[in-house]
Amino acid sequence: METLFGITGKDFVITAYDSKAVASITLMKIGEDKSRELNSHSLMLFSGEPGDGVHFSEYIERNIKLYGIRNGIELSPKAVASFARRELADSLRSRKPYSVNLLIAGFDVKTNRPALYWLDHLASMVDVPFAAHGYGAYYCLSLLDRYHREDITEEEGIKLLQKCIGELRSRMILNMPDFVAKVVNKDGIRIVQI
C-alpha cells in the first residue's frame, strides 16, 4: 500500500508521498501524483483504492474551489479537513463507501500556524504534529516520536523526512522509488527536493 508522510514544523508542513502506481503485482507507473491542491494554502494527499482516491479528492478539490469563488475568501485548513471528513462519514454508511485515507496539510493564514490532519476511510480525523499512512507508518512513527519537535525549521524537517525514507529503504521488503515532497507555508504550496 502506498505511503504518505506529513510533518509539521514552526511555520510549515512538509508532506511526502511515494510516487508509484501499483496494480496487483505490477508497478504500473512511477511519478504518479497523489496530491491535490485544494486551495492556495491547503494540500490533500490520498492513498488506498486508486479510483476512489482520485474521484474523492477531485470532488473535494472542486467544492473547496467553489466555496472560494462564491465567498471571495478561502476556507481554513481545519474547515477543509472537516468538510472532507463529513463527506467520508456520509459515504461510510452508503452502498459502497469510499476507501481512501487522507492527509490534509495546510497553513492557516489567520492564526499563522501550520496544520496537519490525519483522516482514514472510516472518517476518523485527528489533528496531529506528524502523521503517516500505509506500511511506512509502522516503521517511521517511532522515528518521528523520537526526533520530532514542535519548532523545527524547514531544513530540519526535510532531514527528518529523509531519515524516515531511509528507514523504509533499508527495512521494507518492497522497493521504494523516489518520494515527492511538498511544503505548505505562508507563501503557498511548493515542491521540494529530498
Add this chain to the structure above:
Amino acid sequence: VGVRGSDIVVLGVEKRSALKLQDERTVNKICMLDEHVCLAFAGLSADARVLVNKARIECQSHRLTVEDAVSIEYITRYIAGVQQKYTQSGGVRPFGISTLIMGFDSDKVPKLYQTDPSGVYSAWKANAIGRSSKTVREFLEKNYKEDMDRAETIKLAIRSLLEVVQTGAKNIEIAIMGKDSVIQRLGLTEIETVVAEIEAENEKEKEKSKPSTSQQ
C-alpha cells in the same frame, strides 16, 4: 458596458449611488464566475445572485467532469439556457437580468458575450446593457476601433459610461482581464486619472470647435 480590445476585455458598471448608511463593499455588480470568467449584469440583483450561483457551480462541475476550464461560450450558453428554461416552464417567471460575460479561453483570444431574459446570447465587440443602453451602444458604435490596445480599451469603456453617469469616477466600477486570464479591478485613483484625461480631451475638442474670432 463591455469592450473588447486586441488582448484585453473591459467591463464597466455604473454604481448606484450608495445610500448613506449602506456598506458599499457589499454591493458588487461585477462577479467572478471562475478564475478566468467575469460577469456583469443589469437588472434585478436577486435574480442575478441566483443565476451567478448556478453558473459558478456549473464552472466547477465542468472542471470536475472534463478536467478542463469552461470556455466563455460554454458558460454563456449555459446561462442563456437557464434563462430560456424559465420562459417555458409553468409557475416560474423569467430572470429579470441581462448579462455581459467576458474572459479569455485557452486560445488567448478575448471574448465578450451578452445574454438577455429571453435566453438569447451572442458575441459582441462592444455592448452596453441597462439604463440608457441604447445611447451608450450608439456611442460605442461611433467610437469603436478594431484592435485597440489596453489603454484605449479602458478609455473607451470609461468614456461610454461617462455619457450616462453624470457624477464621475466615484460611481464607476471597472474590471479588466488580459491574456493572463487574471481579473483585475481598477482602483479609484486609476479611474480618476483616465476620467481626468478624458475631460482634458473634451475641453480641447470644445476649444477647437469654437469659432475663433480672429478668422473673421
